[in-house]
Amino acid sequence: xxxxxxxxxxxxxxxxxxxxxxxxxxxxxxxxxxxxxxxQRAEEVALDYNRTMLPPKKFFVRPRDEILRLKNGRWxxxxxxxxxxxxxxxxxxxxxxxxxxxxxxxxxxxxxxxxRREKTFIVGISCMPDEYCFCxxxxxxxxxxxxDLFLHELPDGWLVRIGxxxxxxxxxxxxxxxxxxxxxxxxxxxxxxxxRANAFQKEIPQEGLAxxxxxxxNSPVWKEYAEICLACGNCNMVCPTCRCYxxxxxxxxxxxxxxxxxxxxxxxxxHGLVAGGHNxxxxxxxxxxxxxxxxxxxxxxSGYNCVGCGRCDEFCPAKIExxxxxxxxxxxxx
Amino acid sequence: MMDKLxxxxxxxxxxxxxxxxxxxxxxxxxxxLEFYEITEFHMATSLSEGSHYDVALVTGTVSSQRxxxxxxxxxxxxxxLIALGTCATHGSVQAxxxxxxxxxxxxxxxxxxxxxxxxxxxxVVEYVAVDFALPGCPYDKNxxxxxxxxxxxxxxxxxxxxxxxxxxxLNEYECVLVKKGLPCLGPITYGGCNAACIRSGLGCIGxxxxxxxxxxxxxxxxxxxxxxxxxxxxxxxxxxxxxxEP
Ligand code: SF4
Ligand code: SF4
Ligand code: SF4
Ligand code: SF4
Numbered sequence: 001x002x003x004x005x006x007x008x009x010x011x012x013x014x015x016x017x018x019x020x021x022x023x024x025x026x027x028x029x030x031x032x033x034x035x036x037x038x039x040q041r042a043e044e045v046a047l048d049y050n051r052t053m054l055p056p057k058k059f060f061v062r063p064r065d066e067i068l069r070l071k072n073g074r075w076x077x078x079x080x081x082x083x084x085x086x087x088x089x090x091x092x093x094x095x096x097x098x099x100x101x102x103x104x105x106x107x108x109x110x111x112x113x114x115x116r117r118e119k120t121f122i123v124g125i126s127c128m129p130d131e132y133c134f135c136x137x138x139x140x141x142x143x144x145x146x147x148d149l150f151l152h153e154l155p156d157g158w159l160v161r162i163g164x165x166x167x168x169x170x171x172x173x174x175x176x177x178x179x180x181x182x183x184x185x186x187x188x189x190x191x192x193x194x195x196r197a198n199a200f201q202k203e204i205p206q207e208g209l210a211x212x213x214x215x216x217x218n219s220p221v222w223k224e225y226a227e228i229c230l231a232c233g234n235c236n237m238v239c240p241t242c243r244c245y246x247x248x249x250x251x252x253x254x255x256x257x258x259x260x261x262x263x264x265x266x267x268x269x270x271h272g273l274v275a276g277g278h279n280x281x282x283x284x285x286x287x288x289x290x291x292x293x294x295x296x297x298x299x300x301x302s303g304y305n306c307v308g309c310g311r312c313d314e315f316c317p318a319k320i321e322x323x324x325x326x327x328x329x330x331x332x333x334x
Numbered sequence: 335m336m337d338k339l340x341x342x343x344x345x346x347x348x349x350x351x352x353x354x355x356x357x358x359x360x361x362x363x364x365x366x367l368e369f370y371e372i373t374e375f376h377m378a379t380s381l382s383e384g385s386h387y388d389v390a391l392v393t394g395t396v397s398s399q400r401x402x403x404x405x406x407x408x409x410x411x412x413x414x415l416i417a418l419g420t421c422a423t424h425g426s427v428q429a430x431x432x433x434x435x436x437x438x439x440x441x442x443x444x445x446x447x448x449x450x451x452x453x454x455x456x457x458v459v460e461y462v463a464v465d466f467a468l469p470g471c472p473y474d475k476n477x478x479x480x481x482x483x484x485x486x487x488x489x490x491x492x493x494x495x496x497x498x499x500x501x502x503x504l505n506e507y508e509c510v511l512v513k514k515g516l517p518c519l520g521p522i523t524y525g526g527c528n529a530a531c532i533r534s535g536l537g538c539i540g541x542x543x544x545x546x547x548x549x550x551x552x553x554x555x556x557x558x559x560x561x562x563x564x565x566x567x568x569x570x571x572x573x574x575x576x577x578x579e580p
Contacts, residue, residue, distance in 0.1 A: 030508060031508040031513065032508060032513045032514075033508045033509075033513065035506055053503075053506055053508070053509075054503070054506050058506075063503070063504040063505075063506070064504055227550075227552075227553070228550070228553045228556070229550065229553065230497075230521040230522065230549060230550045230553050230554060230557075231497075231547075231548045231549050231550060232497050232499040232500075232520070232521035232522075232549070233496060233497070233499060233500050233503075234499050234503060234509070234521075237499070237500060237503035237504070238503065248492065250480060251365070251479065251480055251483040251484075253362075253365050254364075254365035254366075254368040254369070254483065255368075262504060263500075263503070263504060265496070265500065267548070268495045268496045268500075269495040269547050269548070270495045283548060284548040284550065287548065314512070315509055315512055316512075317499075317509075317511050317512055317521055317554075317557055318553055318557060
């Protein structure tokens with residue numbers, strides 16, 4: 001992987017050069033949350049954000065997406081895919097997209113996801129964990145791929161890792177903005193990473209998690225938490241790896257309709273409902289437990305479906321903490 | 335061209351908003367008129383040629399003997415009956431006033447008795463079986479539009495199965511409960527309003543009534559208590575639009 005340096009004074013020029021690729025979307029502050037929004041100027045970007053409420057998934061699988069349109073009795077493809085730049089993704093979210101890739105790009109390929117993914121230029125950015133982050137213990141705190149460029153904060157600029165051919169091209173076209181990396185820069189980079197590694201306040205002991213969950217299906221801890229869980233689905237809606245959606249048709253006039261897909265949550269009644277009226281997960285207990293198994297268990301060989309971003313904790317009205325639940329479940333086995 | 339379906343709108347005791355809301359579909363009403371003829375709707379037609387309706391919309395609560403008779407008439411003469419609006423589905427504000435009808439009449443009218451033959455206000459669903467219940471004070475007019483076109487096309491309309499929080503997140507509104515400590519009933523309230531109140535920075539007041547099933551009012555209550563709201567306030571908030579009988 002090639003490393004180069006972007007001095008602070010060239011940051012804005014570099015930012016503007018990305019517009020050649022497409023519209024730029026970056027984290028901005030809205031009230032007390034952050035959200036990926038279209039930005040025109042570099043100063044609008046909240047470079048030191050911790051996490052957005054909705055993850056960058058929303059650009060590939062949209063919260064609500066008109067996938068087909070019924071016009072004059074025929075269904076037409078309804079979605080579009082414009083080239084965009086996603087600026088400022090954290091490592092956990094890049095890992096989140098890699099997990100979604102496995103779902104949406106494996107056969108059968110989701111054409112909407114694929115088209116948008118291919119047209120999106122991804123710029124990662126380094127971060128400092130807050131009290132919710134636990135990506136380090138899941139190994140998702142550093143991205144080796146899944147981005148075009150990755151910016152690491154230095155005292156006087158950015159160390160840039162180039163992660164793709166497209167990334168190389170952008171750097172090549174704007175060669176005058178970059179410098180060679182010095183030993184001093186590398187030292188600062190390492191110092192930053194060390195400071196960061198020591199700043200994590202939460203970790204999930206991944207060791208034996210799958211075996212543990214194997215034995216823990218009937219743990220009383222699930223029941224205790226199902227008593228306080230609201231079954232509101234907020235944890236699913238904000239999760240970068242949740243991939244469930246619902247498809248519904250909507251009339252826009254007497255004879256024309258759109259087919260829309262929208263995020264779904266396994267806390268909802270219809271999620272486990274099958275033909276004949278049987279429901280696989282009729283109770284809150286079933287649904288609460290299911291979410292944990294989906295995140296940490298079903299296919300450990302391909303990695304966990306949780307990247308430790310902390311969104312589910314930050315936005316749970318009942319203040320249920322992901323790591324704490326799993327630790328208590330583990331504890332109940334002893 | 336197939337015969338149009340006969341549509342009726344009946345209004346029991348309510349503010350009138352839910353019946354009027356149908357007219358607020360404006361030009362979209364013409365889409366409905368492609369499939370329906372309105373044979374009974376005191377706000378839109380002088381026709382009243384009862385006997386049989388394919389679809390009947392009933393708004394309001396049963397609050398008098400007249401309401402009850404009208405509701406029975408609507409039920410007996412319609413194939414598909416929709417309880418429309420929170421009055422009809424949950425009782426709304428008037429049904430949430432506690433105490434017996436006798437005491438209430440006495441407080442207002444003294445010893446005059448019960449000349450208008452009032453009943454304790456109750457939602458439509460407590461008296462008759464309905465084919466579909468669409469809450470909201472008022473309901474989202476686009477929802478009734480979808481339901482009526484579905485029925486006209488022979489599609490069974492789908493009941494929403496999620497609370498307000500889901501649409502709140504789909505719109506990426508800042509969560510006022512988690513971030514501002516506002517008393518938001520979104521986690522336990524029947525979704526479908528597209529989180530209109532949260533869009534304005536307000537907490538959900540529960541106007542669509544409780545989402546049935548696995549939601550957890552007891553936990554919502556504890557969360558609001560932890561935020562410093564007192565018992566009385568929370569209970570009144572819970573009971574504004576529906577009599578919670580958990
Ligand atoms: S389960 Fe929670 S911490 Fe894990 S990826 Fe999803 S939102 Fe983030
Ligand atoms: S089953 Fe639940 S936890 Fe798993 S991806 Fe779907 S919504 Fe998320
Ligand atoms: S956000 Fe919290 S309360 Fe809501 S469903 Fe998830 S765990 Fe339960
Ligand atoms: S603001 Fe209210 S409706 Fe929206 S997510 Fe928060 S609790 Fe749910």
